[in-house]
Amino acid sequence: MSNLRFKSVEEASGRKAVKVELPKERVETYYGKQVFNRQKMFEYLPKETFDSLVKAIDNREPLSREIADSVADGMKRWAIDNGARHYTHWFHPLTGSTAEKHDAFIEHDGKGGVVEKFNGKLLVQQEPDASSFPNGGIRNTFEARGYSAWDISSPAFIIDNTLCIPTVFISYTGESLDYKTPLLRALNSVDKAATRVARYFNPAVNHVQTYLGWEQEYFLVDEALFAARPDLVMTGRTLMGHESAKNQQLEDHYFGSIPSRVEAFMLDLETECHKLGIPAKTRHNEVAPNQFELAPVFEECNLANDHNLLLMSVMEEVAKRHNFRVLLHEKPFAGINGSGKHNNWSLGTDKGEMLFAPGKNSKDNLRFIAFVANVMAAVHRHNALLKASIMNATNAHRLGANEAPPAIISMFLGSQLSAILEAVENSEGNEKIMVKGKEEMRLDVAQIPELMIDNTDRNRTSPFAFTGNRFEYRAVGSSANCASALIALNAAVAAQLNDFADKVDARISNGEELDKAILAEVRVLVKASKAIHFDGNGYSEEWKEEAARRGLDTETSAPLMYDAYMLPSSIEMFDKAGVFSKKEIEARNEVKWEMYTKKIQIESRVLGDLAINHIIPAAIRYQSLLLDNVYKIKELFKGDKSDRIAAQDLASIESISEHISEIKSGVAAMVDARRKANRIESEREKSIAYHDDVAPKMETIRYHIDKLELMVDNEIWPLPKYRELLFIR
Numbered sequence: 068m069s070n071l072r073f074k075s076v077e078e079a080s081g082r083k084a085v086k087v088e089l090p091k092e093r094v095e096t097y098y099g100k101q102v103f104n105r106q107k108m109f110e111y112l113p114k115e116t117f118d119s120l121v122k123a124i125d126n127r128e129p130l131s132r133e134i135a136d137s138v139a140d141g142m143k144r145w146a147i148d149n150g151a152r153h154y155t156h157w158f159h160p161l162t163g164s165t166a167e168k169h170d171a172f173i174e175h176d177g178k179g180g181v182v183e184k185f186n187g188k189l190l191v192q193q194e195p196d197a198s199s200f201p202n203g204g205i206r207n208t209f210e211a212r213g214y215s216a217w218d219i220s221s222p223a224f225i226i227d228n229t230l231c232i233p234t235v236f237i238s239y240t241g242e243s244l245d246y247k248t249p250l251l252r253a254l255n256s257v258d259k260a261a262t263r264v265a266r267y268f269n270p271a272v273n274h275v276q277t278y279l280g281w282e283q284e285y286f287l288v289d290e291a292l293f294a295a296r297p298d299l300v301m302t303g304r305t306l307m308g309h310e311s312a313k314n315q316q317l318e319d320h321y322f323g324s325i326p327s328r329v330e331a332f333m334l335d336l337e338t339e340c341h342k343l344g345i346p347a348k349t350r351h352n353e354v355a356p357n358q359f360e361l362a363p364v365f366e367e368c369n370l371a372n373d374h375n376l377l378l379m380s381v382m383e384e385v386a387k388r389h390n391f392r393v394l395l396h397e398k399p400f401a402g403i404n405g406s407g408k409h410n411n412w413s414l415g416t417d418k419g420e421m422l423f424a425p426g427k428n429s430k431d432n433l434r435f436i437a438f439v440a441n442v443m444a445a446v447h448r449h450n451a452l453l454k455a456s457i458m459n460a461t462n463a464h465r466l467g468a469n470e471a472p473p474a475i476i477s478m479f480l481g482s483q484l485s486a487i488l489e490a491v492e493n494s495e496g497n498e499k500i501m502v503k504g505k506e507e508m509r510l511d512v513a514q515i516p517e518l519m520i521d522n523t524d525r526n527r528t529s530p531f532a533f534t535g536n537r538f539e540y541r542a543v544g545s546s547a548n549c550a551s552a553l554i555a556l557n558a559a560v561a562a563q564l565n566d567f568a569d570k571v572d573a574r575i576s577n578g579e580e581l582d583k584a585i586l587a588e589v590r591v592l593v594k595a596s597k598a599i600h601f602d603g604n605g606y607s608e609e610w611k612e613e614a615a616r617r618g619l620d621t622e623t624s625a626p627l628m629y630d631a632y633m634l635p636s637s638i639e640m641f642d643k644a645g646v647f648s649k650k651e652i653e654a655r656n657e658v659k660w661e662m663y664t665k666k667i668q669i670e671s672r673v674l675g676d677l678a679i680n681h682i683i684p685a686a687i688r689y690q691s692l693l694l695d696n697v698y699k700i701k702e703l704f705k706g707d708k709s710d711r712i713a714a715q716d717l718a719s720i721e722s723i724s725e726h727i728s729e730i731k732s733g734v735a736a737m738v739d740a741r742r743k744a745n746r747i748e749s750e751r752e753k754s755i756a757y758h759d760d761v762a763p764k765m766e767t768i769r770y771h772i773d774k775l776e777l778m779v780d781n782e783i784w785p786l787p788k789y790r791e792l793l794f795i796r
């Protein structure tokens with residue numbers, strides 16, 4: 068009998084590591100080779116053009132048309148010198164992935180031939196026929212087309228002979244249709260607000276930058292096994308599959324030695340990253356079998372996010388060269404850990420001060436405490452929104468599943484920072500700050516002691532943790548565009564910092580001393596936002612109850628979480644931060660609900676097909692083998708004896724029948740629930756129906772399929788099993 072599963076298992080287990088051709092030069096020589104960075108700009112642009120471009124980038128100013136033409140000319144020469152034939156505007160539509168439309172550099176030369184042409188107009192702005200990108204009704208409402216415009220703060224790069232120009236994607240009436248536009252707005256807003264506060268401590272500060280260091284988790288599976296799993300191909304996760312006897316219980320994979328096939332892939336991937344200027348640095352095995360992580364050196368947030376999106380697509384290409392498929396889904400396999408993308412986030416001034424790092428003197432430390440308190444206040448006030456910003460149909464499998472943070476946003480501060488904030492809170496009246504250390508210290512406001520924050524004070528169960536000089540936002544999903552989370556976080560922090568500065572300014576105009584005014588406002592924030600601070604075990608049941616008592620958002624349904632975007636506090640905050648208009652929020656929520664529905668709809672269809680066309684026929688085949696056997700037993704042995712001998716088989720036959728009938732009725736009920744849901748007009752209501760009525764039915768069907776997997780003859784089972792998918796040989 069030909070069995071696709073066995074063929075694929077054989078193919079997969081016979082593979083050897085693919086040999087990687089490494090560049091002969093040292094990393095420094097080829098790092099950024101495919102990027103039009105400042106060094107290339109200097110080489111290819113006239114001096115005045117170079118100066119104007121750098122000035123525009125540094126001061127976030129628009130480019131004049133003449134300069135754009137001159138930049139385009141130099142960029143084209145560099146690209147062609149480096150093998151490019153096409154160019155594209157590279158943007159991040161609300162689908163969550165990246166989009167590009169390629170054009171060749173050629174134009175008619177009027178003599179029957181072509182010339183290679185590219186000018187400022189083509190560089191700066193394009194009009195992709197993008198009517199089929201999700202827009203939540205914005206284009207219908209405004210009857211406007213979308214256009215893409217160059218984001219000069221992120222350098223162009225070459226990939227597969229195409230010059231890619233990072234762009235924003237907006238409607239003609241100015242509404243954002245992508246992730247990059249609001250991210251840039253949020254970063255700009257946090258720059259202004261944080262600069263205002265940072266100047267209390269150092270008046271020379273001109274700008275505050277946001278930094279992001281993401282940690283990308285992913286799974287690898289062999290390509291042959293992947294191809295034999297329609298659910299992986301179509302949905303990125305296994306919709307069925309019984310746990311394998313061994314998975315992560317021995318904890319032997321985490322930080323273990325990397326299999327040679329995987330190591331070859333990683334080396335290849337890192338080399339590609341380095342050519343593209345992505346500073347890939349750390350690699351290691353993750354907790355689950357076949358799960359790995361790649362982390363770069365952190366960078367400015369917008370660039371770091373572009374690099375993460377680029378990485379996700381480069382990964383898929385490189386994986387294919389090694390006969391792997393990369394799974395970026397948050398929960399490809401039930402019963403073992405899922406994948407996240409921790410976002411290490413911090414703020415720093417143009418004078419080199421890291422704003423979440425304690426300093427050497429009291430002034431630095433007051434600044435540190437002020438910034439931390441403002442983050443606390445922002446995260447507290449907008450905890451429901453922050454959760455909505457990381458939630459989608461795929462991440463929903465991970466959060467709250469006892470391996471990742473729960474579906475509640477809280478903040479871990481660690482024992483030292485907690486003690487400091489407590490001391491700040493209790494210092495009212497006497498204006499003294501007490502910090503318990505080796506010896507008890509009693510200090511004046513202006514003498515907050517030198518703080519040494521211990522970086523090893525970690526809590527893996529917290530979705531948002533302070534880690535020494537930054538916050539680690541851990542709730543972000545592995546397949547996500549980080550921008551969604553960072554738009555909400557940066558906008559919320561910007562709005563909060565502005566509010567803080569207004570209050571401090573008011574105190575100063577009333578004659579208060581600067582330090583005292585700041586400390587007084589910090590104290591207000593620490594008191595008001597205490598509920599967000601939780602250093603305990605985020606996985607525990609008690610925490611869910613405690614969080615509800617504290618008034619934190621404990622909603623677990625993704626479609627309902629999105630309502631947080633429509634809260635008056637969110638609308639007001641986004642407006643103040645200049646990030647989203649109410650129209651944009653409404654449109655984006657429509658897209659979120661629609662995407663949620665579509666994801667579940669596809670999964671449900673794939674599951675139905677597999678159940679009816681793969682699983683049930685296999686189960687019936689095995690059942691008839693058993694029936695055959697029972698007949699033969701009855702022939703050979705008579706009476707009581709035959710009953711005894713056939714008893715086990717008969718029990719199995721019955722049990723298989725029951726599972727088959729449960730699967731059949733389950734699929735019928737699921738299809739029915741889908742039909743009902745599809746008739747619902749409102750995107751919100753429809754996604755709620757998919758969440759409440761369709762998704763749970765998938766779980767029931769899966770349960771019976773997984774039971775059958777344990778019973779049916781291994782040679783008949785049609786799909787690669789977990790034990791085959793999860794262990795790379």
Ligand code: ADP
Pocket residue numbers: 278279280281282349362363364365411412413421536537
């Ligand atoms: P871990 O797994 O222990 O949390 P990793 O080394 O895997 O740590 O990843 C940490 C990430 O945080 C890296 O991308 C690193 O560059 C980044 N990072 C370090 N310091 C900062 C900072 N101040 N701001 C933002 N990101 C940072």
Ligand code: MG
Pocket residue numbers: 282360362
């Ligand atoms: Mg890590």
